[in-house]
Amino acid sequence: MLDWENLHYFAVFSHEKSLSAAARKLGVDHATVARRIAALESSLQLKLVDRRPRAYVLTVDGERIASIADQMVEGAFSIGRIAKAGQQSISGEVSISVPPATAANFIVPHLAKLRQQYPNILLSMIAETRIASLPHGEADIAVRLSRPTEDDLVARRIGIMPFAFYAAPDYLAKTKPEDYVFIELDSSLVQSVQQRWLSAHLADRPIVLRTNSPEIQRIAACAGVGVAVLPYFLGELGGLARVSLGDGGLEREIWLAVHQDLHNTPAVRAVMDFLVDCFMQPDSHQI
Structure with a gap:
């Protein structure tokens, strides 16, 4: 009998493209993912991955099995949703x-x-x-x-979230607009709307801090590190002043x-x- 868990691990690996990413997704270590893939190959008597020094790469057969496994995973998720949808109590x-x-x-x-x-x-x-x-x-x-x-x-x-540039009043008082430096989102959020909006205003001025946390951006701006793009609900908390850089702001x-x-x-x-x-x-x- 085919072990569903082995197939599940293989399907996640094929989707994530690496052992480490699949391990993070599954909440296990990468050796467990590798062991599951090896067990699936053994049960099928079929090579599914080429084991290279720095990566596992799907074979042609591996690609075919991965496609079928994806359909099985989708089916399992559908069953779970149907079961949940059938619950009529508010609990x-x-x-x-x-x-x-x-x-x-x-x-x-x-x-x-x-x-x-x-x-x-x-x-x-x-x-x-x-x-x-x-x-x-x-x-x-x-x-x-x-x-x-x-x-x-x-x-x-369900709503609109406005954004603006914010900085500490002391920072603005002692810094010319052409000398502003900026706090930006890290690489995981580089394609976000507010990051693109910030990039349009940089004009070759430096980035001094990257973080994926808006709260850290706010605290850094309060400390005089630079100018940050923040939603109003964070920027208006106190200790910051709104900065105008020549347009009407951003809404998401x-x-x-x-x-x-x-x-x-x-x-x-x-x-x-x-x-x-x-x-x-x-x-x-x-x-």
Whole structure:
């Protein structure tokens, strides 16, 4: 009999393209992934990867098996969604993927209300900057700063998040505009809208700090490190002044997304309604 776990590990490896990336995805060490792939090859009596000094590369047969394995993985995720969608009680675990600063400032302050209204829901909050795959079960619901493009998602725009340049007043008082230095997002977020907006204003002026954390950007700006692009809800907290660099600023849309299979599940609907309310609060800083 074919061991599904071995095939699962191989499917993740084929998708991630490396042992280390697959190991991170699966929450194991890379030796475990390699061992699972070897066990699958043994059971199939078929070579699936070429073992090179610095990488595993799929063979022709490996590519064919990987394609079939992907379909099986998708089928498994579909079964899981169908099972969850069949639950009619407002209870159980519901997971949401949301950027960390957005979660801390928009959602967490209102969690007591969700608890009071739906005491049998366990909320799992995955605070991350990357885009979680809803079809692959990485979360039930996602809060994103761009409109989802996947065909199998149901999405709703729930707000606007404005951004501006911010710096410490002391920094601005002693620094000429042509001498401003900047704080930017790290390479993992280099294609974000706000990063591209920052790049358009750099004019060859230096970057002095890179980080994937908006909160660290804010603290660094408060300390006089340089100018940072921040959402209003962080920039207006205190200690910073808004900086005009010749345009009207940047706005990003806030979107709520869910897989179409889960859209009408009572517990998921309850959490979605709660999230909409969070972004409609008077203190939501959508200036």
